[in-house]
Amino acid sequence: MEEFFQQLTNGLAVGGIYALIALGYTMVYGVLKLINFAHGDLFTYGAYLGLTLLTSLALTDRLGFALGVLVLVLMVMGLVAVLGAILERAAYRPLRESPRLSAVVSALGASIFLQNTLMLIYGARFQVYPDNILPATTLHLFGLYLPLMRVLIVLASVAMMAALYLFIQKTRIGTAIRAAAIDQGAARLMGIDVNRVILLVFLMGPALGGAAGLMVGLYYGQINFTMGWVYGMKAFTAAILGGIGNIPGAMVGGLLLGVIEALGAAYLSIAWKDAIAFLVLILILIVRPTGLLGERVADKI
């Protein structure tokens, strides 16, 4: 039983990261019906920018651990958000009126461009975060070993997701985003500046993805320029699992995918872990083609 709960916590920590990245996919899809394939690479940029800022500004030395990391998170989120906005302007807005396939190709191109730029700047070797920044405390509760950082990762991702949810549901801007997601034309007629809504979505999604990248870098320590691919695929899957276009769906999908993977590895086979996760995805999509929480039947790419 202890092993079950240990695996459950393992899965939740991984799932929290998936969920944060999945939000970026699902928000963009909700408003633009576009799969932003470059989103995984924005996540990678978060990890690299975090490393650069951390080592060059020595934030944790100057401000202490908690404040230093907080400032770092905000800086990375801001920078990746700007990157997301630039991406939208450069790669997607010119194609807004084109067939949807053009935008998908543009997204793939942007992904390759971003990934290779990163390799040319930082080199192909694995980059490593300094390993003495985080407290290496491991909590020992009820027979479970819980590294403090894993607990913090889950809490931080849940907090960010909750903040986003409240923002979307309770504010005027959030209402505008939801309106644009339902019907862009009607939203425009009601006086909503749809271009600004799209820009906002491309600021918020990448900011969360960048924060996820930073957390992966801080906790796992090892980053490389291709890491966005695996995380992007998993997060994309999580978004579909929860119902793409649906924000709580992305959160549920991410956490669920992490837990399924961990439990599949624990009780069935490690080597078949991904196959099990995708099998569950297929089964869920057979029963609920729109995903767990998806309501609107949207045509998918």
Added chain:
Amino acid sequence: MKQHLLALVAALGLAVGGVTAQAADTVKIGLMAPLTGSWASEGQGMKKIVELLAEQQNAKGGVLGKRIEVVTEDDGGDPRTASLAAQRLTTRDVVAVVGTYGSSVTEASQAIYDEVGLPQIANGSTAIRLTEKGFKHFFRTAPRDDEQGRMAARTIDKLGFKKIAILHDNTSYAKGLADEANALLKSQGAEVVFFDALTPGERDYTAILTKLKGANPDVVLFTGYYPEAGLLLRQKKDMNWKTPFLGGDATNNVDLVKIAGKEAAEGFYFLSPPQPRDLDTPDAAAFLADYQKKYNELPPSIWAMLAGDGFRVIVAGIAGAQSTDGDKIAEYLHQDLKDYPGLSGPISFDAKGDREGEVYRVYQVDAEGNFVLLKL
């Protein structure tokens, strides 16, 4: 009759080969390496080493009085990309090819080179079956997995471990080594309590570690690559789990300690051919000094160094056969090259193209993160 015909074809081929070789004033040697993808640091090292060696050879007058030109293609560490890279190299007048790193990647290119009679010298590919297919133009400067499997079983026995967990990553290299070690360990009476594979390229392996810990082994034999080994060690420490890990030779990379952190890496055992700086040949010492001077770093691993040996062996083959014909070079390498002084020690090839002789050593990571050669 058939032999006469073959001789005639060979002679014709030679004549044509001779004409093109005269027309060109350079000898082109191909290098197929993972310049991008997850093994990019190995590939970049291979490229730097081979280019430096070519430069030095050219300063000494090249080969057969001609300048050597290195033609590099990126295999991306991926079998599909590799088959395209191999096809491109076969159309670019190279006389032989060095490379590549991963076994599954090399495998995708073998038939392509062999079909056009280009000698290929793989540097990092240790899967057994690569030399069991009867290719006459395939060689490797790397040792085979069964040699490493034997070494793994012997080392586990010497260190006194009885309950063994084996973890691989489903690449043909890691699985081959894991299978080999599994069979040998069982035959020598050890108990294998766990045998499974992880997915390379992920960040979180705690689910696997939790399961491994549940099997309660004395030692974990991980046959995969250093990025995953580093993460495993780091996350193992976070779980307060003290069981030692023994890695295969793909964990021999200076980045391992950086990824794991010194504290987590301490005590990690791994098998490997000697590291660049443990190489005791005078050639190696001089080359490493030149390398450090030119690139301001050390080569990433022994595997990249073995690409350098592949290059040197090709040059020796061309000089020895007095020809740039693939069949003649291959024949020379098979039969006449004996104890050639490579950077990694003496090199000879057997009839299958495998390197002869014992190459492996046991290393352990010390508290400062240095790789220390163990005398067992």
